[in-house]
Amino acid sequence: MEVLLFGIAKDIVGRSSWYPNEGDETPATVSELKERLKKSFPEFGKLTSLAVAVNSEYAEDSVSLGQNDEIAIIPPVSGG
Amino acid sequence: MEVLLFGIAKDIVGRSSWYPNEGDETPATVSELKERLKKSFPEFGKLTSLAVAVNSEYAEDSVSLGQNDEIAIIPPVSGG
Amino acid sequence: MDKNIIIEIVGDIDVAKVYSELSHPRSGGICVFFGAVREFTQSEEVIALEFETYKNMALKEMDKIAKEAVEKWDLNKVVIRHAVGKKKVEEPVVVVGASSAHRDGCFEACRFLIDTLKKRVPIWKKEIFKNKKVWVSAHP
Amino acid sequence: MDKNIIIEIVGDIDVAKVYSELSHPRSGGICVFFGAVREFTQSEEVIALEFETYKNMALKEMDKIAKEAVEKWDLNKVVIRHAVGKKKVEEPVVVVGASSAHRDGCFEACRFLIDTLKKRVPIWKKEIFKNKKVWVSAHP
Secondary structure, rough: OEOOHHHHHHHHOOOOOEEOOOOOOOOEEHHHHHHHHHHHHHHHHOOOEEEEEEOEEEOOOOOOOOOOOEEEEEEEOOOO | OOEEOOOHHHHHOOOEOOOOOOOOOOEEEEEHHHHHHHHHHHHHHHHHOOOOEOOOOOOOOOEOOOOOOOEEEOOOOOOO | OOOOOOEEEOOOHHHHHHHHHHOOOOOOEEEEEEEEOOOOOEEEEEEEEEEEEOOOHHHHHHHHHHHHHHHHHHHEEEEEEOOOEEEEEEOOEEEEEEEOOOOOHHHHHHHHHHHHHHOOOEEEEEEEEEOOOOOOOOOO | OOOOOEEEEEEEOOHHHHHHHHHOOOEEEEEEEEEEOOEEOEEEEEEEEEEEOOOOHHHHHHHHHHHHHHHHHHHOOEEEEEOOEEOOOOOOEEEEEEEOHHHHHHHHHHHHHHHHHHOOOEEEEEEOOOOOEEEEOOOO
């Protein structure tokens, strides 16, 4: 499972994607993904907000994650 | 005394200026000018509003009119 | 005349230059309103609009309105430009715009500029239909 | 894609074409907002802004926002265009605009477009100062 990273998320992890399944089972839901992200990189706990997109749509915590989904971490947006 | 006419005022009078002093004394105030205008051309009484400008500024009814003032009838504006 | 205020009555409006006129190093927001000729007025087909103005007075009123807006919303730049003559469907007849540090100011100011122009500036619009011509707002 | 909605993420914004994009025979009012780079943020001099996006998702969100606005204000045309990459002071970074029969609709819609874009569209802005770089809004 590959997770796309943008903006400050990319800076925190130091890469433009992250594999939460390194040697472990993959997160089953958005909520589990967020927990694992914060555990691996505590800096995410300090952000104003943290969202996850599944197949390029905002996804609630309860949404399930599949192997073929396009998953992305969405740190606080600041366009305009 | 020459009074400038624009828009529908020009159409009502049929000219682009009007001389309210024809054979008579000239109106001394904005209010007298408006009265004389409505008496000469009753159509002005049917407009949504009727304003007078003295030296290219809106003038209240009480403002005095001098021979050297630039005087204009301002029918309802509709720019934009 | 304040160099940050552009006031004009023109034959034709150049819609392309308003961004550069309103751009300013301290402006993060630029809001622009264009008024254009619509095809229909109360389901009657409009062939053209014809605008006439009392130019000296119109420029004076436009300048007062611009200065009021600069004062009230701390604007960096203001443009008020109105066209005269005959204008066809989709052609621009007026452009007003404001630039300010943040977007609240320029949005509110832009709305004030067009609303106040319509109330106070001596410009008259005649709607030309197939079989008649009407001075807009003249009669109740 | 609805032909009355223009959604784009571009390298550089062409400020001149927005009028013709929003013009429509049934539109009497066209309202446009441009966001530009300001020289100072809280009295610190900004050298440039750098924008990054998650493009697929950003285009999808922009399209949803445009459709919501068309529905709510009966708009004839909508433009939402955002720039990415490095932008210097006075350069445009975003343009949103709407056209409608009367001015109320296009003003309200234009404000909605920029406010909602800022809340929902996955675009990130980094402020580049002389001695540091800051992702805007990332931290409380």
